[in-house]
Amino acid sequence: MPQHRFSEYTADEKGLAATTGAVGHGTGAGAGSLGKNNSNTNVDSDAASDPLSRIQIKPVNDEDDTSVMITFNQDVSWFIVTLTFVASISGFMFGYDTGYISSALVSIGTDLDGQELTYGNKEFITAATSLGALISAIFAGTCADIWGRKPCIMFSNLLFVIGAVLQVCAHSFWQMVAGRLIMGFGVGIGSLISPLFIGEIAPKMIRGRLVVINSLCLTGGQLVAYGCGAGLDKVHNGWRILVGLSLIPTVIQFVCFCFLPDTPRFYVMKGQLERAAQVLAKSYSNAPAELIQQKIIELNTLNRVIPGKNVGARVVNTIKELHSVPSNFRALILACALQGIQQFCGWNSLLYFSGTIFETVGFTNSTAVSIVVAGTNFVFTLVAFFAIDRIGRRAILLIGLPGMCVSLVVCAIAFHFMDVRFEGGGSAEIANGGFTAWGIVVILSIIMYAAFYALGIGTVPWQQSELFPQAVRGVGTSYSTATNWAGCLVIASTFLTMLQNITPTGTFAFFAALSFVSFLFIYFCYPELSGLELEEVQMILKDGFNIKASKRLAKKRKQQANQMESAHDGELNGYNKSKPSDELMEL
Numbered sequence: 001m002p003q004h005r006f007s008e009y010t011a012d013e014k015g016l017a018a019t020t021g022a023v024g025h026g027t028g029a030g031a032g033s034l035g036k037n038n039s040n041t042n043v044d045s046d047a048a049s050d051p052l053s054r055i056q057i058k059p060v061n062d063e064d065d066t067s068v069m070i071t072f073n074q075d076v077s078w079f080i081v082t083l084t085f086v087a088s089i090s091g092f093m094f095g096y097d098t099g100y101i102s103s104a105l106v107s108i109g110t111d112l113d114g115q116e117l118t119y120g121n122k123e124f125i126t127a128a129t130s131l132g133a134l135i136s137a138i139f140a141g142t143c144a145d146i147w148g149r150k151p152c153i154m155f156s157n158l159l160f161v162i163g164a165v166l167q168v169c170a171h172s173f174w175q176m177v178a179g180r181l182i183m184g185f186g187v188g189i190g191s192l193i194s195p196l197f198i199g200e201i202a203p204k205m206i207r208g209r210l211v212v213i214n215s216l217c218l219t220g221g222q223l224v225a226y227g228c229g230a231g232l233d234k235v236h237n238g239w240r241i242l243v244g245l246s247l248i249p250t251v252i253q254f255v256c257f258c259f260l261p262d263t264p265r266f267y268v269m270k271g272q273l274e275r276a277a278q279v280l281a282k283s284y285s286n287a288p289a290e291l292i293q294q295k296i297i298e299l300n301t302l303n304r305v306i307p308g309k310n311v312g313a314r315v316v317n318t319i320k321e322l323h324s325v326p327s328n329f330r331a332l333i334l335a336c337a338l339q340g341i342q343q344f345c346g347w348n349s350l351l352y353f354s355g356t357i358f359e360t361v362g363f364t365n366s367t368a369v370s371i372v373v374a375g376t377n378f379v380f381t382l383v384a385f386f387a388i389d390r391i392g393r394r395a396i397l398l399i400g401l402p403g404m405c406v407s408l409v410v411c412a413i414a415f416h417f418m419d420v421r422f423e424g425g426g427s428a429e430i431a432n433g434g435f436t437a438w439g440i441v442v443i444l445s446i447i448m449y450a451a452f453y454a455l456g457i458g459t460v461p462w463q464q465s466e467l468f469p470q471a472v473r474g475v476g477t478s479y480s481t482a483t484n485w486a487g488c489l490v491i492a493s494t495f496l497t498m499l500q501n502i503t504p505t506g507t508f509a510f511f512a513a514l515s516f517v518s519f520l521f522i523y524f525c526y527p528e529l530s531g532l533e534l535e536e537v538q539m540i541l542k543d544g545f546n547i548k549a550s551k552r553l554a555k556k557r558k559q560q561a562n563q564m565e566s567a568h569d570g571e572l573n574g575y576n577k578s579k580p581s582d583e584l585m586e587l
């Protein structure tokens, strides 16, 4: 890791406040083209004629010994919003494609090979997408570093189209499985790259929220799939329409990306600094060109190019660096653990089998209740959207996990009193049959569980890309996304067996225990990263998980942002424009 000595300056023109890092030994490629404006020299000289004339640079000893990066203090631009929403279509595809299958399986009837699907067939069709996603997630990060984020998303669009067409035309079981598998390849790529893409273009103070837009599209996609599934339930060949509908968003995303760029950080990685500057300038339209150049220099200086004679050697070295550099390895532990926790707390089993569970506890309209559960997931992802940057990632995890634990314990107790037994083939036997008060407790506790899940662990793990430095971000997020899909496969394929063998009470108690252990893990190991620049996260993970330091720094960055904002408001109101924050005046 290069050591950085940072300094900072304030720019009070045009509503901009900035702090810049006069960074140490960078090895980034291509600094030359923009490199003339070295961050320390350019700004101090020609003070009178420069639009950034009041910028001053002096070393600052950040009390946390962490970096202070250039920050663009302006409202999020339409360009960034557009990029975010277009990338989030991948999230929608992820949600829709994993969501529609439960309704489709019910209405397929004898449409494949002229016979009813067996229980095993259904499991196979469902699992094919998760398997495909697992396989492609392993490679997607590396591909994104080699060819770019945008080309990979566009490639996933092609896979979605091929997969959907194969399914729509399927008359045999194996064609359906092939379609689901290929679609799964697309889902895996999209699930990794979309949050990574958004994380790289987002301004730091709202990065959490912009990445959550992808999660909102995901849970929204699941909800839409459930809704459409219920609507097309009785329609002849309705399941083909259900699959066919998935073509619309993917085509829209492909067309939009024909006109949109990749992320500035990717261009910097490839040494295309002019291109990176253009994208940054579009993203921060109020920022003077000088400041954009400063930021590019900063990113470029921090951009470590991993050595290697060819692509293969570089990939191997990247993997080595991911494991051997302590801050990278800590990032890897956190990213994989969060994704593992997300899956092993059992949510997807509940989502996929909620219909079966609700029928078991006596609800005749189980589809409607499933829609309520998926709806709760969506609504509380929206709550996470508002909380993730303000309250912070760590805080919402520490609220969500105990809430899940309590809900699951209540659910386990309710099942105990219902005395439900699940038999082979997904059917159930209830000793105290019929619809009982305990049935209502089960449903309410599952809805509560969904709310706490969506608020924290359903959403935060997808912030994974912020944990890794640029050089290992692709490979690191591949590991964690693959962990997610592997966990999804394991849990979804063992859930019914668990219900049969250790009873529903045992199953839910098991998930409750995992939620509790996960809470402890988050409490001791997961630092607060809201408001930090992507490049600052490594300083936090440098010599430990540094929870206290991370909380202090996140708080400080929020205060700085608020002060910048009020300085900017003052400017708009004609008051003393740019009273810099105390820290910024520390010159």
Ligand SMILES: O[C@H]1[C@H](O)[C@@H](O)[C@H](O)[C@@H](O)[C@H]1O
Residues within 6 Å of the ligand: 098, 215, 218, 219, 222, 342, 348, 351, 377, 458, 459, 462, 484, 488
């Ligand atoms: O974050 C998402 C979301 O919580 C979905 O509801 C779930 O199905 C996915 O597995 C998960 O990754």
